[in-house]
Structure formats: C-alpha cells, structure tokens
Amino acid sequence: MxxxxxxxxxxxxxxxxxxxxxxxxxxxxxxxxxxxxxxxxxxxxxxxxxxxxxxxxxxxxxxxxxxxxxxxxxxxxxxxxxxxxxxxxxxxxxxxxxxxxxxxxxxxxxxxxxxxxxxxxxxxxxxxxxxxxxxxxxxxxxxxxxxxxxxxxxxxxxxxxxxxxxxxxxxxxxxxxxxxxxxxxxxxxxxxxxxxxxxxxxxxxxxxxxxxxxxxxxxxxxxxxxxxxxxxxxxxxxxxxxxxxxxxxxxxxxxxxxxxxxxxxxPRNYLFALEEANLRKDAGEGMVAVDAYRKVVASAERPGYYASARLELAYFGLGDALRGQRHFKEAAEAYEQAGYTQNVGPELKVRSMLAAGQCRDLNGERDVAKRDYQMAIDAGPSTSRADQARKYLKAPYSGA
Structure with a gap:
C-alpha cells in the first residue's frame, strides 16, 4: 500500500x-x-x-x-x-x-x-x-x-x-x-x-x-x-x-x-502495540526494537491502561531483540520471564525456555542452560522444540 x-x-x-x-x-x-x-x-x-x-x-x-x-x-x-x-x-x-x-x-x-x-x-x-x-x-x-x-x-x-x-x-x-x-x-x-x-x-x-x-x-x-x-x-x-x-x-x-x-x-489494544515492536525487531532496528518492547511492558504496568496484557508475549519478543544484539544474558532473562509468567501457554513456555537455554549456553552459563532445557522438555515433551532441548542437554548450543 x-x-x-x-x-x-x-x-x-x-x-x-x-x-x-x-x-x-x-x-x-x-x-x-x-x-x-x-x-x-x-x-x-x-x-x-x-x-x-x-x-x-x-x-x-x-x-x-x-x-x-x-x-x-x-x-x-x-x-x-x-x-x-x-x-x-x-x-x-x-x-x-x-x-x-x-x-x-x-x-x-x-x-x-x-x-x-x-x-x-x-x-x-x-x-x-x-x-x-x-x-x-x-x-x-x-x-x-x-x-x-x-x-x-x-x-x-x-x-x-x-x-x-x-x-x-x-x-x-x-x-x-x-x-x-x-x-x-x-x-x-x-x-x-x-x-x-x-x-x-x-x-x-x-x-x-x-x-x-x-x-x-x-x-x-x-x-x-x-x-x-x-x-x-x-x-x-x-x-x-x-x-x-x-x-x-x-x-x-x-x-x-x-x-x-x-x-x-x-491505542489501548495490547497486540497492536506489541506487533509494531515485533516488526521493528524483524526489520533489524536493534535497540529501537528493544526500547519498543520495553515501552509496551511499561504501558502494561500502568493500572487499567490495557484491558488485558499477556506480558509473556512482550518478554519473548524482548528476548529475541536482545539476542539479536548479542546481549545474551539479558535476552535469557527476558525469555525466562516469559516462561515463568503465570498461566503462560505451553507452546510459548517451550519456545521461551529453549531460547533461554540457548542464550545461557552462548553466555557460558552451562548449568543454568541445562535447567532451562529441562523446563522446555517438561512443558511440551512431544514437541519439536523439546527434541531440540534434548539435543542441547547432551551438547551445548553453539549458535550453529
């Protein structure tokens, strides 16, 4: 258009x-x-x-x-x-x-x-x-x-x-x-x-x-x-x-x-605000995308601003954006916040904990990575991502 x-x-x-x-x-x-x-x-x-x-x-x-x-x-x-x-x-x-x-x-x-x-x-x-x-x-x-x-x-x-x-x-x-x-x-x-x-x-x-x-x-x-x-x-x-x-x-x-x-x-639609942040991340806007996700989270924390805000979606996107900037520790923390969110859906939990484990491995935190991989497996044992988590339990993720 x-x-x-x-x-x-x-x-x-x-x-x-x-x-x-x-x-x-x-x-x-x-x-x-x-x-x-x-x-x-x-x-x-x-x-x-x-x-x-x-x-x-x-x-x-x-x-x-x-x-x-x-x-x-x-x-x-x-x-x-x-x-x-x-x-x-x-x-x-x-x-x-x-x-x-x-x-x-x-x-x-x-x-x-x-x-x-x-x-x-x-x-x-x-x-x-x-x-x-x-x-x-x-x-x-x-x-x-x-x-x-x-x-x-x-x-x-x-x-x-x-x-x-x-x-x-x-x-x-x-x-x-x-x-x-x-x-x-x-x-x-x-x-x-x-x-x-x-x-x-x-x-x-x-x-x-x-x-x-x-x-x-x-x-x-x-x-x-x-x-x-x-x-x-x-x-x-x-x-x-x-x-x-x-x-x-x-x-x-x-x-x-x-x-x-x-x-x-x-303007009070949480997913529309989140989608702009997602698109800026995919467009390669780096820290601009990180700031956009953090703005969504800050708005969601304002009482009554959004009728319903599932923050795990924003935290997952924030993790992706930080990972793209090679801020692996912060990215892992964002993914873990997504995975730990109360009532998070099983699919997003599996995705979040697998990604967190990968970032922990890339940051040299092997013990924490193994914990995250196990949580991914427990959340969705029959999923494709759980299969990946089992692989990285045996050998650290290297980014390849």
Missing amino acids: KTSRIAWLIVLFMAGVAVSHAEVHTNALNRDPLVREAFQHFYDMDYPAAIERFQRVHQAHPNDPQATALLLDAEIFQELYRQDLLDTTFYANDGFLTGHHATREDPTTRDKIFALADEAVHEADERISHNPRDVDALYARGWARALRCTYVAMVERGFASGFRLANKAKDDAQKALQIDPDYVDANLVTGVYEYVVGALPLPFKFFIGFAGISGSKKTGMAMLHDAGERGIASSVEARTVITLFLRREAKYREAIEVVRTLEAQY
Whole structure:
C-alpha cells in the first residue's frame, strides 16, 4: 500500500471518520449501536465485556446467523489469546505448519465454540434454503466456517480438516460477492484463502490433499486491502492479516505503516502495540526494537491502561531483540520471564525456555542452560522444540 494512502487512512481514523461506506453493502446488524459498542470492547481486548454485549445481541436476534457469528468470533479470539496463540511470531514462518507444538485445549470451551459454529451454519442453511441469494446468510455462513477453521488449525493443528472448512468458507464468500460485488466484508475470507493457498509450499498442499487447488497471493492481498479500506465488519481484521502477510514477505516498513493505522484507531489494544515492536525487531532496528518492547511492558504496568496484557508475549519478543544484539544474558532473562509468567501457554513456555537455554549456553552459563532445557522438555515433551532441548542437554548450543 502506498505511503500516501496509509497517511490518508491515519488522518481519517484519527479524525474519527469512517472510510466512505456509501458504496458498501453490509448486514444491517453490523451498524447496530450495541454491536459497535461490543466491537469497541473487542478491539480493546476486553473480551468479557465484548462477549456480554454480543450475548445480548444474540438473544435479541434469534435465528440470525450473523448475531451467532458475532458471538462466535469473540469466544474464539478470547480462547486464542488465553493460549498465547495470537502471537504473530508463531505464524511468521513455515515452521508453524511442519513442527509439533504444545497447546492445552479446554474441552468445555471447544464444545461451546463448536456449538456456536454449528448454530450459525444451521441458521444460515435455513435461510439459504428459502432464498439461495440471501447474501447476509451466505456471508454469515462463510464467516462462521472460517472462524471454526481458525480454531481447528491453530488449537487442534487439524490442517486437513481446517482447509476443507476454509474451502467451504471461501465458496460462501465468493458467492456472496458474485451476487453483490459491493458486499466488501466478504473480501476478507476470500482474500485470506487466495493468499494462503497461493503461499502454501507444494509438499504441504499434497499433505493436506490440496494438490491442484490454486490461489493467488497478489489477488488475496488486493482483496484484503479493499476490505481494510472499505469494510464495515472486516476492516480491522483485514489490516491485521495484511501486517502478518507483509511480515512473512519481509516487507517490514509497509507492515509497520499498516499496523500504525490500527494503533491510531485502537491505542489501548495490547497486540497492536506489541506487533509494531515485533516488526521493528524483524526489520533489524536493534535497540529501537528493544526500547519498543520495553515501552509496551511499561504501558502494561500502568493500572487499567490495557484491558488485558499477556506480558509473556512482550518478554519473548524482548528476548529475541536482545539476542539479536548479542546481549545474551539479558535476552535469557527476558525469555525466562516469559516462561515463568503465570498461566503462560505451553507452546510459548517451550519456545521461551529453549531460547533461554540457548542464550545461557552462548553466555557460558552451562548449568543454568541445562535447567532451562529441562523446563522446555517438561512443558511440551512431544514437541519439536523439546527434541531440540534434548539435543542441547547432551551438547551445548553453539549458535550453529
């Protein structure tokens, strides 16, 4: 996205003016005052407050798949955040697809999420059976399927089943756009599908049974930019996804420009502030990135500044930034703070303690390194990183 366009978006958002919706169609529920209020809490990451309001919307609109999908969205992202699975460093390379990872699925939460997803699809099916051109129902069904796919892929690591859901979600969103090209929110699901399938390594396509199915990164990014600029229910999500995809492509300056539009709109969103620090680290900004992480931590320590701040994510990023500057002792301490944080997710704990052990080895602290490796193994014994930790228990990590 051109710098001039980004600057214009920042001006609009800071002025509190929405990008022109005159030519954009959407479900009327997306403009409901209670829905907008719920989304404000959602993007401030106050998930309990958002869920309480979406539950009221859900109760007030029985048999409406959009109302059900709104509640499903909040429930899923609350759970992903609880498990530290909204850390974009986890998805910025293909190791996410190929490694064995540690997650701690809560069956009660899973059942609630799947029940809401089934409910939304059933409600949409009922409406589509009476009117196959019901754009609102098609969009809601596609969105619900995409949300369920997100949970299945990120928590259960069920990539084959997840991509089958994604394919159905894309079909729904694509049909909605064919019926109404101005239903811009549907660009989100279709754009993500196009980009992800276009970016998948060929061996992985064979593995999940997607050989021969094509996608286009260029087309996907164009659709996401449209949703980011003009979408009503999808603008924030589209720009968030854009930053992740730009990060994967090492286009860090462009990604920083996009994430700063999100920070301007939602300054109390912990993950948007954290993402700017992540991007500055990946861009090789060295101590500027270190300072950015420390600023995030300082803000999180201000009472009430963030509704919810999982500091282990910032400490892990800080460790990475310090490690990149060869400040191995400080990096190890930051990683250990991440790993020792109360209620840290198992995946992040394994990653943190493995990295801490490596930095302790590089700093000549072999006994402490061995302790950290053992903690990584204990946190996720069947993971790929635990296998690495076992290797370094036998012989010190040398950086090779």
